[in-house]
Amino acid sequence: MKRDIKALSASQFDLLIIGAGIHGVAAAWAAARRGLSVALIEKEDFGGATSANSLKVIHGGLRYLQHLNIRRMRESISARARFLRMAPELVVPRSFLMPTFGTGTRSKLVMKIAMGMNDIISADRNNGVRADRRLPNCYVISRGELFKNLPQLDRPEFTGAAVWHDGFAENTDRLNLAFVLTAANAGAVVANYVRAEKLVVENRIATGVEAVDALSGAQITIRARQIINAAGPWFHTVKPELQRTWVKAYNLIVRKKWFGEFGLALESASDFHDPDAVVQRGKRNLFFVPWRDGTMIGTQYRFFPDDPDKRGITADEIAEFVREVNLMYPALDLKNEDVTLVHIGIMPALPGAAANAQPDKHSDIIDHEKAGGPRGLISIKGVKYTTGLSVGEDAAMLASEKLGRTWRELADELTGAEMPKTTKEKIVADEIVHAVRDEMACKLADVILRRTALGSFEFPGDAVLKSCADIMGRELGWDGKKIDAEIEDTRRIYRMHGLFS
Numbered sequence: 372m373k374r375d376i377k378a379l380s381a382s383q384f385d386l387l388i389i390g391a392g393i394h395g396v397a398a399a400w401a402a403a404r405r406g407l408s409v410a411l412i413e414k415e416d417f418g419g420a421t422s423a424n425s426l427k428v429i430h431g432g433l434r435y436l437q438h439l440n441i442r443r444m445r446e447s448i449s450a451r452a453r454f455l456r457m458a459p460e461l462v463v464p465r466s467f468l469m470p471t472f473g474t475g476t477r478s479k480l481v482m483k484i485a486m487g488m489n490d491i492i493s494a495d496r497n498n499g500v501r502a503d504r505r506l507p508n509c510y511v512i513s514r515g516e517l518f519k520n521l522p523q524l525d526r527p528e529f530t531g532a533a534v535w536h537d538g539f540a541e542n543t544d545r546l547n548l549a550f551v552l553t554a555a556n557a558g559a560v561v562a563n564y565v566r567a568e569k570l571v572v573e574n575r576i577a578t579g580v581e582a583v584d585a586l587s588g589a590q591i592t593i594r595a596r597q598i599i600n601a602a603g604p605w606f607h608t609v610k611p612e613l614q615r616t617w618v619k620a621y622n623l624i625v626r627k628k629w630f631g632e633f634g635l636a637l638e639s640a641s642d643f644h645d646p647d648a649v650v651q652r653g654k655r656n657l658f659f660v661p662w663r664d665g666t667m668i669g670t671q672y673r674f675f676p677d678d679p680d681k682r683g684i685t686a687d688e689i690a691e692f693v694r695e696v697n698l699m700y701p702a703l704d705l706k707n708e709d710v711t712l713v714h715i716g717i718m719p720a721l722p723g724a725a726a727n728a729q730p731d732k733h734s735d736i737i738d739h740e741k742a743g744g745p746r747g748l749i750s751i752k753g754v755k756y757t758t759g760l761s762v763g764e765d766a767a768m769l770a771s772e773k774l775g776r777t778w779r780e781l782a783d784e785l786t787g788a789e790m791p792k793t794t795k796e797k798i799v800a801d802e803i804v805h806a807v808r809d810e811m812a813c814k815l816a817d818v819i820l821r822r823t824a825l826g827s828f829e830f831p832g833d834a835v836l837k838s839c840a841d842i843m844g845r846e847l848g849w850d851g852k853k854i855d856a857e858i859e860d861t862r863r864i865y866r867m868h869g870l871f872s
């Protein structure tokens with residue numbers, strides 16, 4: 372996969388996609404494999420924004436049972452099965468525990484019924500899935516078994532726990548990239564560090580974008596018959612009328628692992644009203660998800676009125692989150708210094724977010740031809756990584772229909788959906804060279820945070836940054852000054868994610 376900026380302006384594409392988060396890459400993957408000529412541009416690196424910062428649960432929508440929304444559950448179950456089938460090296464089964472208590476919605480009896488319903492609704496969940504990636508039936512365990520798994524959680528009110536299973540994306544960055552690689556193999560022209568600046572509209576028809584190559588500063592015009600705006604929290608920069616409210620969503624990454632390979636869902640201390648729920652539980656769940664050498668804890672939400680480029684985290688926000696965790700589960704004795712990083716993304720908010728900071732629950736595909744124009748533009752508002760696959764695909768299908776093409780059913784396939792080999796202890800130079808030559812790694816941060824797993828869990832240290840920058844520098848002709856600038860820029864990204872030293 373080569374970065375060829377000239378190819379972006381050399382011809383008119385059937386479809387231009389702006390933004391390479393999960394929604395944009397799924398759209399590019401779906402369209403290019405069906406023979407559409409596709410251009411995919413990304414203002415930073417592929418999958419480096421919201422999609423890099425999720426809790427990585429590829430979920431089957433168990434919580435939608437509470438909303439009695441079986442259609443949404445089925446959509447999530449189908450997406451989860453597709454990820455488990457297509458990318459078994461990257462998406463693995465993970466079991467979650469949720470303590471039961473009382474006689475209401477979280478009682479053992481109600482949870483047992485819910486788990487049984489979940490098994491029935493997802494009876495086909497393992498069709499075509501590799502044997503070691505299949506998800507077993509859900510079950511309920513006794514109080515004794517719960518405390519055997521979580522000895523320090525000995526709360527008198529707990530009567531046992533419900534256990535369910537979901538997919539877990541060990542590496543969302545490689546997963547995102549696999550869609551890009553597959554689209555490029557099918558003929559798509561893809562480029563990171565190309566920013567769409569202005570939509571070109573002629574006679575109320577969107578015909579392309581004026582864009583900038585952020586690496587060279589060159590201005591380019593990209594022409595297309597259909598355009599998908601998959602710019603995530605920046606989607607209003609493509610179509611200003613889409614301006615809306617956002618929440619900042621963040622997870623703590625901590626250096627402690629408490630519950631083996633089990634994830635844990637615990638009710639937070641604060642009250643919560645879910646406007647979609649038929650059955651209110653009154654509290655929201657925080658998840659503790661084992662990941663690499665530690666745990667991800669999330670998700671926390673804050674109203675975010677600012678520019679998504681200004682996202683970041685303060686020491687006070689981290690301390691407040693740590694306090695909330697300790698209130699819920701004092702025996703964990705979490706310390707601020709256990710936090711290695713904070714994963715942050717900006718998400719669409721529910722109306723009234725200023726008051727209660729809740730993320731929107733519904734993805735949407737906006738056909739601007741039917742919504743005030745211009746013709747030729749489709750925007751995606753996406754709210755889940757899991758369903759990003761089908762929502763991106765549906766947007767591509769809509770664009771294809773508008774082009775008068777027949778949408779063929781195709782078996783799912785992904786290229787390069789593999790875990791990287793490089794570790795902090797052993798930097799595999801060939802892998803970094805391959806990332807530069809064939810996976811469009813342009814900046815040091817691309818290699819540290821996304822092509823390898825070196826830096827998404829914690830800051831890997833200056834020595835690792837320097838070794839990788841030297842290898843990249845030899846490929847890309849960087850001098851000492853450029854190497855220093857790349858290291859400083861990578862540190863800037865870590866500061867944005869809570870590394871203050």
Ligand SMILES: Cc1cc2nc3c(=O)[nH]c(=O)nc-3n(C[C@H](O)[C@H](O)[C@H](O)COP(=O)(O)OP(=O)(O)OC[C@H]3O[C@@H](n4cnc5c(N)ncnc54)[C@H](O)[C@@H]3O)c2cc1C
Binds near residue numbers: 392414567608716753
């Ligand atoms: C903390 C957190 C936890 C989450 N946990 C889960 C979870 O466990 N499971 C789950 O399913 N979902 C989860 N989500 C939700 C999920 O991550 C998001 O819904 C999804 O990743 C959004 O994808 P996207 O493609 O819409 O946006 P993005 O990933 O933000 O992609 C949009 C891309 O467009 C690019 N772009 C913007 N403007 C331009 C422009 N002008 N030109 C070119 N490119 C542009 C951006 O740089 C960006 O890369 C979580 C989200 C957060 C933040």
